[in-house]
Amino acid sequence: MGRRLFGTDGVRGLANKDITAELALDLSVAVAHELGGHSVFGGNRATAVVGRDPRASGEFLSAAVMAGLASAGVDVLDAGVLPTPAIAFLTQRMNAEMGAMLSASHNAMPDNGLKFFASGGHKLADEIEDRISERMGGGWERPTGAGVGRIRPFQRGAEFYIEHLLEAAPGRLDGLRIVIDAAHGAASEVGPEVFRRAGATVDVIGADPNGLNINDGAGSTYLDQLQEAVRLRGADMGVAFDGDADRCLAVDARGHQVDGDQIMAILALSMRERGELRDDTLVATVMSNLGLLQAMEREGVRVVQTAVGDRYVLEEMRAHGYSLGGEQSGHVIMLEHGTTGDGVLTALALAQRVVGSGRALHELAGVMTRMPQVLVNVKEVDKDRVGQDEGVASAVAEIESELGDQGRVLLRKSGTEPVVRVMVEADSEERAAACADRLAQVVRDRLAL
Numbered sequence: 001m002g003r004r005l006f007g008t009d010g011v012r013g014l015a016n017k018d019i020t021a022e023l024a025l026d027l028s029v030a031v032a033h034e035l036g037g038h039s040v041f042g043g044n045r046a047t048a049v050v051g052r053d054p055r056a057s058g059e060f061l062s063a064a065v066m067a068g069l070a071s072a073g074v075d076v077l078d079a080g081v082l083p084t085p086a087i088a089f090l091t092q093r094m095n096a097e098m099g100a101m102l103s104a105s106h107n108a109m110p111d112n113g114l115k116f117f118a119s120g121g122h123k124l125a126d127e128i129e130d131r132i133s134e135r136m137g138g139g140w141e142r143p144t145g146a147g148v149g150r151i152r153p154f155q156r157g158a159e160f161y162i163e164h165l166l167e168a169a170p171g172r173l174d175g176l177r178i179v180i181d182a183a184h185g186a187a188s189e190v191g192p193e194v195f196r197r198a199g200a201t202v203d204v205i206g207a208d209p210n211g212l213n214i215n216d217g218a219g220s221t222y223l224d225q226l227q228e229a230v231r232l233r234g235a236d237m238g239v240a241f242d243g244d245a246d247r248c249l250a251v252d253a254r255g256h257q258v259d260g261d262q263i264m265a266i267l268a269l270s271m272r273e274r275g276e277l278r279d280d281t282l283v284a285t286v287m288s289n290l291g292l293l294q295a296m297e298r299e300g301v302r303v304v305q306t307a308v309g310d311r312y313v314l315e316e317m318r319a320h321g322y323s324l325g326g327e328q329s330g331h332v333i334m335l336e337h338g339t340t341g342d343g344v345l346t347a348l349a350l351a352q353r354v355v356g357s358g359r360a361l362h363e364l365a366g367v368m369t370r371m372p373q374v375l376v377n378v379k380e381v382d383k384d385r386v387g388q389d390e391g392v393a394s395a396v397a398e399i400e401s402e403l404g405d406q407g408r409v410l411l412r413k414s415g416t417e418p419v420v421r422v423m424v425e426a427d428s429e430e431r432a433a434a435c436a437d438r439l440a441q442v443v444r445d446r447l448a449l
Helices: 021-041 057-071 084-093 126-135 156-169 190-197 223-233 260-273 290-299 308-321 343-357 361-365 392-407 427-445
Strands: 011-012 049-051 077-080 098-102 111-118 149-151 177-181 199-204 237-240 248-253 281-285 304-305 322-325 332-334 373-379 408-413 419-425
Touching: 021 057, 021 098, 021 111, 021 126, 049 057, 057 077, 057 098, 057 111, 077 084, 077 156, 084 098, 084 111, 084 126, 084 156, 084 343, 098 223, 156 190, 156 343, 177 190, 177 223, 190 199, 190 343, 199 223, 223 248, 237 343, 248 260, 248 343, 248 361, 260 281, 260 322, 260 332, 260 343, 260 361, 281 290, 281 308, 290 304, 304 308, 308 322, 308 332, 322 427, 332 343, 343 361, 373 392, 373 427, 392 408, 392 427, 408 427
Parallel strands: 049 077, 049 098, 077 149, 177 199, 177 237, 281 304, 281 322
Antiparallel strands: 011 111, 098 111, 237 248, 322 332, 373 419, 408 419
C-alpha cells in the first residue's frame, strides 16, 4: 500500500487541488459502504450528520460529501457551520451511523479536510480508515428511486449542542469577565452564546467569519490579539479556539499564555478534588512538557503518555476508562462528556474552576513550571524517512547524551502537514534553541527532497 490517505486527523490538504469535490464524493461513498454496512441498501437506512467550518471551500466540499452519502442510500442531516466536537456529539445524539466534518482545523484558509465519525461519535480506527481507502473507486450497486438518501437541514443541531455543553459544565460564571477569540471559525456563534448563558460577561473578537478569514491572525495559533484584548479590557481571562473549535488555549489577566499542558494540570486537580479523575490518571502525549510530568508526579497524579494525536489519547482513555486526557496544543478530552477534544467545553470547565476556586488563572496555572521547549518545523524533506535515516538517529542520540536528565528530544513526522517536527526541551531557552537548530539542519541535509 502507498502513502496513507488518512493522516492523524482525517484527510487534509489544499482545497480544490488535494482535497477536491471528486475526492470528497468518492470518499463519502466509501465511508457509507464501510460504516453503513448493508443497511444503506435496506429498509432501515443509515443516517449521517454533516457539518463544516466557515471556510469558503467547505461550501462545495460539504455539498460533495452529502451527495456521495445520499447517492449511497444514506439520509443526511446538514448541520451547517458547527464545531467538530458538535458533529461528534450530534452523531451520538441522533443515533446516526456516521458523521462527517469539513475542516482543516488550525490550518490556513486555502486548506480543507474531511473527518469522519463512526456511530457514537467516535473517530475512526486506523484499520477502518484503511478499509475505506481500499473501497474507493470500486464497483457498487447504486440505489435508485426511493432507495437514494435524503438531505435535510438540521437547524436544531446548534441548540442541542449548546444545551449539551451547559449540562456537561453546569457551574455558573456570574461575575467573570472573559474575552473569547473564535478564530473567525466554527464556534463564532455557539462559543460566546454558551458563556453568556452561563452568566459571564463576554467580550468577543475573531467572530466575523466571511469564508476567507478563518485562523487569519486570530485564534489559538495567534494569541497576540487576545493577550492585548484581555489586558486592555481588564478581563479575568481569555480563551482562544482554533478554526473548528476542537482545541482551546487561554490567557490569564496579565496577558500571559496558559497552554494545553497547564489547562490539563488545572483540570486534573479540579476533577480529582471532585472524585471525577478516574484512577487519578491523566493521559497526555509525548509532546507534553516535562514540567507537566514533574508537576503531576508531585501532586500524586499518574500520567500515561501516547503518540501525538488526540485520537491516540482517546484510544488510551477508552481502553482503560480514564476520564481526562489531551495535548499541549489545547485538545482536551473529558470522556464523560465527549468523544473528541472540545475547545468550548474545555474553556467552560477552566472558567468554572477559576470562579469556583476564587483564584486567578495565573495562580492555578502555577501548579506547573514549563521547561523551555523549542519546536522547529522542517519543510521540503521526505518526512516518511525520518525514522529510518542513520545520520538523523545519530544526531538525536548525540543531543540526548548532551542534555542528560536536563532535557529531552522528540523527532517525528507531522500527521497533518508535510513537515518533520523537531522538539527539544532543555534547562534554558538558548540551549533548547541551539540543539533544535542543529538537529533541524541535520534533518534538512539528510532528508532533502
